[in-house]
Amino acid sequence: MTIRINGSDHALPDDPRTTLLDFLRYDLSLNGTKKGCDHGQCGACTVLVNGMRINSCLSLAAMHDGDSVTTIEGIGTPDAPSKLQAAFVEHDGYQCGYCTPGQICSATAMLEEIELGWPSDASEDLTGDMSVSANEIRERMSGNLCRCGAYPNILSAIQDVAGGDAA
Template sequence: MPISVNGQQHAFAGDPRTTLLDFLRRECGLTGTKKGCDHGQCGACTVLVNGQRINSCLSLAVMHDADEVTTIEGIGAAGSRSPLQDAFVRHDGYQCGYCTPGQICSATAMLGEIDAGWPSFVSEDLEAAPALNDQEVRERMSGNLCRCAAYSNIVAAILDVAGESA
Protein backbone atom coordinates (compact mmCIF):
# COMPACT_ATOMS: atom_id res chain seq x y z
CA MET A 1 0.00 0.00 0.00
CA PRO A 2 1.56 3.35 -0.98
CA ILE A 3 1.30 6.43 1.21
CA SER A 4 2.10 9.79 -0.33
CA VAL A 5 4.36 11.75 2.01
CA ASN A 6 5.56 15.20 0.98
CA GLY A 7 4.77 14.34 -2.63
CA GLN A 8 6.68 11.05 -2.68
CA GLN A 9 5.19 7.58 -2.58
CA HIS A 10 6.30 5.37 0.31
CA ALA A 11 5.34 1.70 0.46
CA PHE A 12 3.74 0.48 3.64
CA ALA A 13 3.46 -3.25 4.21
CA GLY A 14 4.20 -3.35 7.90
CA ASP A 15 2.30 -4.18 11.05
CA PRO A 16 -1.22 -2.71 10.76
CA ARG A 17 -0.85 -1.42 14.34
CA THR A 18 1.95 0.96 13.27
CA THR A 19 1.05 4.58 13.89
CA LEU A 20 1.50 7.15 11.18
CA LEU A 21 4.07 8.82 13.44
CA ASP A 22 6.20 5.69 13.71
CA PHE A 23 5.87 5.05 9.95
CA LEU A 24 7.07 8.58 9.16
CA ARG A 25 10.02 8.38 11.53
CA ARG A 26 11.12 4.75 11.03
CA GLU A 27 10.13 3.84 7.48
CA CYS A 28 10.35 7.23 5.76
CA GLY A 29 13.30 8.56 7.76
CA LEU A 30 11.47 11.84 8.42
CA THR A 31 12.44 12.66 11.98
CA GLY A 32 11.11 16.22 12.03
CA THR A 33 7.80 14.98 13.37
CA LYS A 34 8.36 14.43 17.08
CA LYS A 35 7.04 11.83 19.48
CA GLY A 36 5.96 13.67 22.60
CA CYS A 37 3.26 12.17 24.78
CA ASP A 38 2.16 9.39 22.39
CA HIS A 39 -1.41 10.04 23.60
CA GLY A 40 -2.54 12.94 21.36
CA GLN A 41 -2.29 15.51 24.12
CA CYS A 42 0.79 17.57 23.25
CA GLY A 43 0.66 18.16 19.47
CA ALA A 44 4.38 17.51 18.88
CA CYS A 45 3.44 14.89 16.28
CA THR A 46 1.08 17.14 14.29
CA VAL A 47 1.20 16.61 10.52
CA LEU A 48 -1.15 17.54 7.71
CA VAL A 49 -3.31 14.92 6.01
CA ASN A 50 -5.01 16.27 2.92
CA GLY A 51 -4.38 19.76 4.31
CA GLN A 52 -5.92 19.14 7.73
CA ARG A 53 -3.93 18.76 10.91
CA ILE A 54 -3.95 15.53 12.84
CA ASN A 55 -2.01 13.99 15.71
CA SER A 56 -0.01 11.33 13.88
CA CYS A 57 0.46 9.33 17.09
CA LEU A 58 -3.29 8.63 17.14
CA SER A 59 -3.62 7.56 13.52
CA LEU A 60 -2.64 4.24 12.00
CA ALA A 61 -0.50 4.29 8.85
CA VAL A 62 -2.85 1.82 7.13
CA MET A 63 -5.60 4.43 7.27
CA HIS A 64 -3.78 6.74 4.86
CA ASP A 65 -3.82 4.94 1.52
CA ALA A 66 -4.47 7.62 -1.15
CA ASP A 67 -4.00 10.47 1.35
CA GLU A 68 -1.41 13.21 1.00
CA VAL A 69 0.61 13.48 4.21
CA THR A 70 2.70 16.62 4.72
CA THR A 71 5.33 16.79 7.44
CA ILE A 72 7.53 19.69 8.48
CA GLU A 73 10.04 18.52 5.87
CA GLY A 74 7.37 19.07 3.21
CA ILE A 75 6.57 22.57 4.43
CA GLY A 76 10.13 23.87 4.15
CA ALA A 77 13.79 23.08 4.60
CA ALA A 78 16.92 24.95 5.66
CA GLY A 79 17.51 26.46 2.23
CA SER A 80 13.86 27.16 1.44
CA ARG A 81 11.94 27.90 4.62
CA SER A 82 8.23 28.65 4.53
CA PRO A 83 7.00 32.09 5.64
CA LEU A 84 5.88 30.54 8.95
CA GLN A 85 9.31 29.02 9.56
CA ASP A 86 10.92 32.41 8.87
CA ALA A 87 8.47 34.11 11.24
CA PHE A 88 9.20 31.57 14.00
CA VAL A 89 12.91 32.46 13.65
CA ARG A 90 12.24 36.23 13.61
CA HIS A 91 9.96 36.07 16.66
CA ASP A 92 11.99 33.46 18.58
CA GLY A 93 8.99 31.14 18.55
CA TYR A 94 11.00 27.96 18.75
CA GLN A 95 13.00 28.08 22.02
CA CYS A 96 14.21 24.46 22.44
CA GLY A 97 12.65 23.51 19.09
CA TYR A 98 11.10 20.19 20.08
CA CYS A 99 7.49 21.27 19.57
CA THR A 100 8.26 23.58 16.64
CA PRO A 101 7.55 21.13 13.77
CA GLY A 102 4.12 20.34 15.20
CA GLN A 103 3.47 24.01 15.93
CA ILE A 104 4.31 25.00 12.35
CA CYS A 105 2.24 22.19 10.82
CA SER A 106 -0.67 23.13 13.05
CA ALA A 107 -0.32 26.85 12.28
CA THR A 108 -0.20 26.11 8.55
CA ALA A 109 -3.51 24.26 8.76
CA MET A 110 -4.96 26.86 11.12
CA LEU A 111 -4.33 29.64 8.60
CA GLY A 112 -6.13 27.50 6.01
CA GLU A 113 -9.07 27.10 8.39
CA ILE A 114 -9.24 30.89 8.83
CA ASP A 115 -9.12 31.38 5.03
CA ALA A 116 -11.94 28.84 4.66
CA GLY A 117 -14.02 30.77 7.22
CA TRP A 118 -14.19 28.02 9.83
CA PRO A 119 -15.26 29.42 13.21
CA SER A 120 -13.67 28.36 16.47
CA PHE A 121 -14.95 28.24 20.04
CA VAL A 122 -14.00 31.91 20.54
CA SER A 123 -15.34 33.23 17.21
CA GLU A 124 -17.87 35.89 18.08
CA ASP A 125 -19.95 35.56 14.90
CA LEU A 126 -20.40 32.07 13.47
CA GLU A 127 -21.64 33.45 10.13
CA ALA A 128 -18.93 36.05 9.51
CA ALA A 129 -15.33 35.42 8.55
CA PRO A 130 -13.30 34.76 11.70
CA ALA A 131 -11.21 37.68 12.90
CA LEU A 132 -7.63 36.61 13.30
CA ASN A 133 -6.50 38.02 16.62
CA ASP A 134 -4.49 36.92 19.63
CA GLN A 135 -7.44 35.13 21.28
CA GLU A 136 -8.42 33.32 18.06
CA VAL A 137 -4.85 32.09 17.44
CA ARG A 138 -4.42 30.93 21.03
CA GLU A 139 -7.68 28.95 20.90
CA ARG A 140 -6.90 27.35 17.54
CA MET A 141 -3.34 26.43 18.63
CA SER A 142 -4.40 25.12 22.06
CA GLY A 143 -3.74 21.52 21.04
CA ASN A 144 -0.02 22.23 20.64
CA LEU A 145 1.89 22.52 23.89
CA CYS A 146 5.26 24.21 24.40
CA ARG A 147 7.22 23.30 27.53
CA CYS A 148 9.39 26.39 27.06
CA ALA A 149 6.31 28.65 27.16
CA ALA A 150 7.12 30.47 23.92
CA TYR A 151 3.39 31.00 23.33
CA SER A 152 3.46 34.79 22.93
CA ASN A 153 6.29 34.45 20.39
CA ILE A 154 4.42 31.69 18.52
CA VAL A 155 1.27 33.83 18.37
CA ALA A 156 3.32 36.82 17.17
CA ALA A 157 4.89 34.71 14.42
CA ILE A 158 1.51 33.44 13.22
CA LEU A 159 -0.05 36.92 13.26
CA ASP A 160 3.00 38.28 11.43
CA VAL A 161 2.54 35.77 8.61
CA ALA A 162 -1.19 36.44 8.49
CA GLY A 163 -0.44 40.15 8.07
CA GLU A 164 -1.78 41.17 11.44
CA SER A 165 0.05 42.97 14.20
CA ALA A 166 0.78 41.10 17.41
Protein backbone atom coordinates (compact mmCIF):
# COMPACT_ATOMS: atom_id res chain seq x y z
CA MET A 1 0.00 0.00 0.00
CA THR A 2 1.50 3.29 -1.12
CA ILE A 3 0.60 6.93 -1.17
CA ARG A 4 2.13 9.63 -3.36
CA ILE A 5 2.97 12.74 -1.41
CA ASN A 6 4.27 15.81 -3.21
CA GLY A 7 5.37 13.60 -6.09
CA SER A 8 7.15 10.90 -4.06
CA ASP A 9 5.79 7.47 -3.19
CA HIS A 10 5.67 6.38 0.45
CA ALA A 11 4.53 3.22 2.19
CA LEU A 12 1.44 3.74 4.28
CA PRO A 13 1.88 3.41 8.05
CA ASP A 14 1.48 -0.01 9.65
CA ASP A 15 -1.04 1.29 12.19
CA PRO A 16 -4.39 1.69 10.39
CA ARG A 17 -5.51 4.19 13.05
CA THR A 18 -2.93 6.80 11.99
CA THR A 19 -4.54 9.93 10.61
CA LEU A 20 -3.24 11.40 7.40
CA LEU A 21 -2.24 14.49 9.39
CA ASP A 22 -0.15 12.51 11.88
CA PHE A 23 1.41 10.46 9.05
CA LEU A 24 2.48 13.66 7.26
CA ARG A 25 3.80 15.38 10.36
CA TYR A 26 5.32 12.58 12.41
CA ASP A 27 6.24 9.88 9.90
CA LEU A 28 7.32 12.10 6.99
CA SER A 29 8.35 15.27 8.89
CA LEU A 30 6.18 17.46 6.65
CA ASN A 31 5.43 19.99 9.36
CA GLY A 32 3.77 22.63 7.18
CA THR A 33 0.39 20.97 7.67
CA LYS A 34 -0.76 22.05 11.13
CA LYS A 35 -2.82 20.37 13.80
CA GLY A 36 -5.29 23.00 14.96
CA CYS A 37 -8.50 21.74 16.49
CA ASP A 38 -8.12 18.03 15.57
CA HIS A 39 -11.89 18.00 14.94
CA GLY A 40 -12.10 19.22 11.32
CA GLN A 41 -13.43 22.63 12.30
CA CYS A 42 -10.51 25.02 11.72
CA GLY A 43 -8.94 23.99 8.39
CA ALA A 44 -5.32 24.30 9.58
CA CYS A 45 -4.71 20.72 8.42
CA THR A 46 -6.10 21.19 4.90
CA VAL A 47 -4.24 19.27 2.18
CA LEU A 48 -5.12 18.31 -1.37
CA VAL A 49 -5.96 14.67 -2.12
CA ASN A 50 -6.24 14.03 -5.84
CA GLY A 51 -6.77 17.78 -6.22
CA MET A 52 -9.61 17.98 -3.68
CA ARG A 53 -9.17 19.73 -0.35
CA ILE A 54 -9.72 17.70 2.79
CA ASN A 55 -9.14 18.07 6.51
CA SER A 56 -6.30 15.62 7.06
CA CYS A 57 -7.09 15.31 10.77
CA LEU A 58 -10.37 13.56 9.90
CA SER A 59 -8.95 11.11 7.39
CA LEU A 60 -7.02 7.92 8.06
CA ALA A 61 -3.83 7.51 6.06
CA ALA A 62 -4.85 3.93 5.22
CA MET A 63 -7.83 5.30 3.28
CA HIS A 64 -5.51 6.85 0.73
CA ASP A 65 -3.81 3.87 -0.88
CA GLY A 66 -2.88 4.96 -4.39
CA ASP A 67 -3.92 8.59 -3.83
CA SER A 68 -1.86 11.67 -4.60
CA VAL A 69 -1.52 14.12 -1.71
CA THR A 70 -0.20 17.65 -2.01
CA THR A 71 0.82 19.53 1.12
CA ILE A 72 1.99 23.12 1.39
CA GLU A 73 5.53 21.84 0.79
CA GLY A 74 4.39 20.52 -2.60
CA ILE A 75 2.72 23.77 -3.66
CA GLY A 76 5.85 25.91 -3.60
CA THR A 77 9.14 26.56 -1.89
CA PRO A 78 10.73 29.64 -0.34
CA ASP A 79 12.87 29.98 -3.48
CA ALA A 80 10.02 29.25 -5.90
CA PRO A 81 6.70 30.12 -4.23
CA SER A 82 3.38 29.55 -5.95
CA LYS A 83 1.42 32.60 -7.06
CA LEU A 84 -0.82 32.25 -4.00
CA GLN A 85 2.13 31.97 -1.63
CA ALA A 86 3.70 35.08 -3.13
CA ALA A 87 0.36 36.92 -2.92
CA PHE A 88 -0.05 35.99 0.75
CA VAL A 89 3.37 37.54 1.43
CA GLU A 90 2.66 40.61 -0.71
CA HIS A 91 -0.75 41.23 0.89
CA ASP A 92 0.36 40.23 4.40
CA GLY A 93 -2.27 37.48 4.39
CA TYR A 94 -1.01 36.02 7.63
CA GLN A 95 -0.09 37.18 11.10
CA CYS A 96 1.09 34.31 13.24
CA GLY A 97 1.17 32.08 10.14
CA TYR A 98 -0.25 28.99 11.82
CA CYS A 99 -3.31 28.73 9.56
CA THR A 100 -1.51 29.93 6.42
CA PRO A 101 -0.58 26.50 4.97
CA GLY A 102 -4.18 25.32 5.25
CA GLN A 103 -5.45 28.61 3.86
CA ILE A 104 -3.16 28.35 0.83
CA CYS A 105 -3.99 24.68 0.19
CA SER A 106 -7.70 25.45 0.45
CA ALA A 107 -7.43 28.53 -1.79
CA THR A 108 -5.48 26.52 -4.38
CA ALA A 109 -8.30 23.97 -4.61
CA MET A 110 -10.96 26.69 -4.42
CA LEU A 111 -9.58 28.47 -7.47
CA GLU A 112 -9.62 25.17 -9.37
CA GLU A 113 -13.24 24.57 -8.31
CA ILE A 114 -14.21 27.99 -9.67
CA GLU A 115 -12.31 27.36 -12.89
CA LEU A 116 -14.19 24.07 -13.30
CA GLY A 117 -17.50 25.89 -12.79
CA TRP A 118 -18.47 24.21 -9.53
CA PRO A 119 -21.11 26.36 -7.81
CA SER A 120 -21.18 27.21 -4.14
CA ASP A 121 -23.93 28.50 -1.89
CA ALA A 122 -22.86 32.03 -2.83
CA SER A 123 -22.90 31.44 -6.60
CA GLU A 124 -25.38 33.61 -8.45
CA ASP A 125 -25.95 30.98 -11.14
CA LEU A 126 -25.61 27.21 -10.89
CA THR A 127 -24.83 26.64 -14.55
CA GLY A 128 -23.05 29.77 -15.78
CA ASP A 129 -19.55 31.07 -15.33
CA MET A 130 -18.43 31.33 -11.73
CA SER A 131 -17.31 34.76 -10.60
CA VAL A 132 -14.47 35.28 -8.20
CA SER A 133 -16.31 37.81 -6.09
CA ALA A 134 -15.45 38.54 -2.48
CA ASN A 135 -18.64 36.79 -1.34
CA GLU A 136 -17.78 33.72 -3.43
CA ILE A 137 -14.31 33.54 -1.90
CA ARG A 138 -15.61 34.08 1.63
CA GLU A 139 -18.15 31.28 1.22
CA ARG A 140 -15.66 28.84 -0.26
CA MET A 141 -12.98 29.64 2.35
CA SER A 142 -15.38 29.48 5.31
CA GLY A 143 -13.91 26.18 6.50
CA ASN A 144 -10.54 27.81 7.16
CA LEU A 145 -10.34 29.90 10.32
CA CYS A 146 -7.75 32.53 11.18
CA ARG A 147 -7.58 33.33 14.86
CA CYS A 148 -5.52 36.45 14.13
CA GLY A 149 -8.25 37.88 11.91
CA ALA A 150 -6.19 38.36 8.75
CA TYR A 151 -9.28 37.74 6.61
CA PRO A 152 -9.20 41.03 4.64
CA ASN A 153 -5.59 40.38 3.62
CA ILE A 154 -6.28 36.72 2.82
CA LEU A 155 -9.17 37.83 0.63
CA SER A 156 -6.96 40.41 -1.11
CA ALA A 157 -4.25 37.81 -1.77
CA ILE A 158 -6.73 35.36 -3.30
CA GLN A 159 -8.40 38.07 -5.38
CA ASP A 160 -5.02 39.22 -6.64
CA VAL A 161 -4.25 35.73 -7.97
CA ALA A 162 -7.79 35.09 -9.22
CA GLY A 163 -8.31 38.51 -10.75
CA GLY A 164 -11.60 38.72 -8.88
CA ASP A 165 -13.90 41.59 -8.06
CA ALA A 166 -13.25 43.68 -4.98
CA ALA A 167 -16.96 43.79 -4.03
